[in-house]
Amino acid sequence: MQYQYNEEQTQIKDMFGKFVQDQYGYDRHLALCKSERGFSEDHWQRFAELGLLGLPFSESDGGLGVDGGFLMAIAEEFGRGLVLEPYIATVVLAGGLLARADNREMREALLPRVIAGEFKLCLAWEERASRGQPLTVSVTAKSNQAGDKIILNGQKIVVLGLAAADKVIVTAVSEEGCVNAYLLDPATVGVQIQGQTLVDGQRAGQFQLTEVEVSADAALFSDGNAELGLSDVVNEALLIMAADGLGAMDQLLALSVDYCKTRQQFGVPIATFQALQHRLADMMIACEKTRSLMWAAYQAQGSVEFGERVAMLKAQIGSAGRYVGQQAVQLHGGIGMTEELSVGAYFKRLTVIDLLCGNRDDQLTYLAQLQTQRALAAA
Template sequence: MNLEFTEEMVMLQDGLNKFLQNEYNFETRQKLSRDGIGYSESNWQQFADMGLLGVPFEEEYGGFGFGQTGLIVIMEAIGKGLVVEPYLASIILGGQLIQQAGSEEQKQALLPALIGGELKLAFAYAEQQSRYNLADVACTAEKQGEQYVLNGHKSVVFNAETADKIIVSARTSGNTISEQGVSLFIIDKAANGLTARHYETVDGLRASDLSFEAVTAEAVLGTIDEAFAVIQTVIDSATAAICAEGVGVINQLREKTVEYLKTRKQFGQPLGSFQILQHRSVDMFMAEEQMRSLAYLAAIHATSDDKAECVKSVSAAKIYLGDTRSIVAEQAAQLHGGIGVTDELDVAHYVKRLTMLNALFGDRDFQMQRFCQVS
């Protein structure tokens, strides 16, 4: 497997890493997470100015055209920094739906504003009963005259609180779990009949549960009844991206644990001098390297036309991401002792983020079933 990063990709990652090291320490991150909207508008604009928001999009819309490979380098840095800004929700999910399903007019109108930081998006697809089945859509959209009217509920919508527009999956035909009959609509956040309950997730991000009562869609995104394939493609891309984020999280858990073992003394000597703890450190290092390899493989195949290869690569990476909870996260918390699970220590928040990443877009059991179905 050979995944090469261009000089421009490396420069973007280096720039982001320097920004996070100099201006985004743990205390700053915690303050942003707990106050106001849950992240910094100023940081978001800086991301736009650095070119980060344009990484996956075509050059004709103001992006770099780096695709999935570019997302890998950005998301690994985001994982290291525990970034709370909505890159996943707005760029990887919302933005890629526009790029994949939008008309040329919609792309020209929305993508430059998204890349410039003026527009933020959210994607509402999950429902309380659907678990991880993207075809299980009970929210409906009925055509009334020239417009579509939505009714139903969506759960755990990231960035809905600050999004300017929300992309919603809704059923326009077929039964509740049919892949055929799922469509995408763009909704203005201020639309009449749209209500939201906002809350903080376990890892310090913000999500919302949305209710639609006779909400008129601003526009149809893509072809009516034919949105499932696009949704699955974007979710696979996002799954590969969060596996790369997981690499960054794992890297920091390992590095911080090794440093703690070097400085914390017991029985008059550093904990790191005990061979059994050295073995655990090696296990964490091996897990990081294996996760990195699987994340890179997932990036290569995430948008492949060979759907079986895509599913196997993406699901394999996500399965192992679930395994790292015990190999890395639990070890890191245990080796730090009681302080390893306190809010005051960043290690606990890396553990929480890794736990959330395991649940996003299908947990280990779901991905194992998906992998077996195509193997």
Template sequence: MDFDLTDEQSMLKDSLDRLLKDSYGFEQRRKHMADPAGYSAEMWNAYAEMGLMALPFAEEDGGLAGTPVETMIVMESLGRALALEPYFATVILGGGALKAAGSSDQKAELIPQIADGSLKLALAHTERNSRYDLHHVETQATKDGDGWRLTGQKSVVLHGEAADRLIVVARTGGDIRDENGIGLFLIDANADGVTRRGYATQDGSRAAEISLDNVAAEALGAPENGLPALRKVVDGAIAPLAAESIGVMSAMNELTVDYLKMRKQFGVPIGAFQVLQHKAVDMYVAIEQARSITLYATMMADSDDAEARAQAMHAAKAEIGRGGRIVGENAIQLHGGVGMTMEYAVGHYFKRMTMIDTQFGDSDFHLRALARGEGLFKAA
């Protein structure tokens, strides 16, 4: 199988890497983080001008008909730069929900706005007691004429404070852990009854706690059977998240190798010591293993075989979590005391890697799920 990028894909990667290198240094990132929005509006507009927002959507919906490979390229570059903009929240999660469950009218209205950068979305699915279970939903949806009304609480909504619209997972019937009676609903983030409390996350990004009190909503797809669509959205998001982790780990590895060449002890660079070389090799091997499973997850991201797709994402999440710990812990250790400071980049990369590990389930959670499904490839 040919894993080489096409000319167009190479151009996309080179163009985005140049933009981020010129405009997203470590000090510049700190300035973006200090902005009230928590990211750079100028960079957000630049992404839109490059067509990144339109990339995953079909041409008939106003997109560029990109494949998961193009999304993988974008996310790896954003990970390497530790970019703060809500690309993942808006395009991958919110846009993924529109693709999976939205009507043709909803897509026609919203996707062009995503593509030009004028609309930001957030997916509100996590609740205080839900852990990693997508089917644990306490937020209630009640019918109100042709529409719906939502009441409940959502937690850790990525970029929920900056979103113009929210896609909310709510229950139309059944007990709080039933797999039936779950729907996806679209609401105006500034509607009556919506309360948002934004805060900074450990990796420097933004999230929000959201309260809903009898908020007017419209359904995306079937309001009683939205769990399969939600699972498809999350599976489709894990592959780009894994790609982002490759960028994060690669940056940590490069910073560490450069430090080993520069830092001297006993009159020689510490990279001359064999035991530290072995640590650097462990980091490289972990990255390449994570890269391999990320490529497989990317190929499976659009699969209609829900079981095979889920197993691929379990495997990817388990491996990037394991690899991320190896790379991050070694990077911090090999940097010594400076690796723990806020003024040096490597610690920030490790924070982001830790957040990626916990998002949609940590490596242990996905390893157990993979084992329950008889592994990545079932025996004949």
């Protein structure tokens, strides 16, 4: 059983952590948030040079074929550095589904370019009714009379990395009632895109599909069924997002401890006040509870319990992230509300992580439904 990073994972975590410290100062973060693209293309190319873009992909696809622990390790550093590059969008979500596709020609054509940093993808799966459940799909995919085209209709929301993506993978339900995924050029006629800047500076978007035509060979899965792969990919992305959030929480705790040691009141550091020590201790407990659930979810990868443990983790990151963020802002006083201090930026990051892919309440609802189903089955 693994409940902490092994030696190799720690090495890559430390390596990328040093890169983040050198390249991701808070002033740089603010500048990137206000830039046109919202991230650094130079940083993306460095990711490719460091091998980060190929970590989860098999050696046959040109990657390194490592497990999710390596992605968790670098994601914690993403959270610490408030990294804005669309790694989760391109590598974990879209790349993860493409790597599972049985459309070999598409996979062989695109994955090496993704790994080399030459090509960016995003996965459009969230809808207004999905509430974190990727198989709740209303976008439709119908074949034309000749059978050589697929007609897509519907709407997708909060598509991470849409602005930077060269191509989009869209999930849709076929006439047979199966969920499949299709590769789409965002410039295709009938695609209406509305860009979004999330509160933490990340770029996303939503789009409307109106009689959008793609070729039949744009389908990722020849049997028309992407459901298992899609569920696995979203759950793995939630695990990586949670690691990102944990990195942000750890950084907020460290910033708060340092501030309490230096800020003086009545001639002594406020860290000597017992009430504030209790707050810092509670923040640490919230971080450690999240860490424990993260490793519990990691252990369940590939099992039937993975989705349930990820839902528990996502609910925890929502509540713990909010608590740690609120406490950090309060401990820093009025300056904690200002943009010139990074505390607010970390709190925004945690807020976005909670809202993406089904928030805390959505995950708790899902868990309650699972318990109800088990109770009925046992009755």
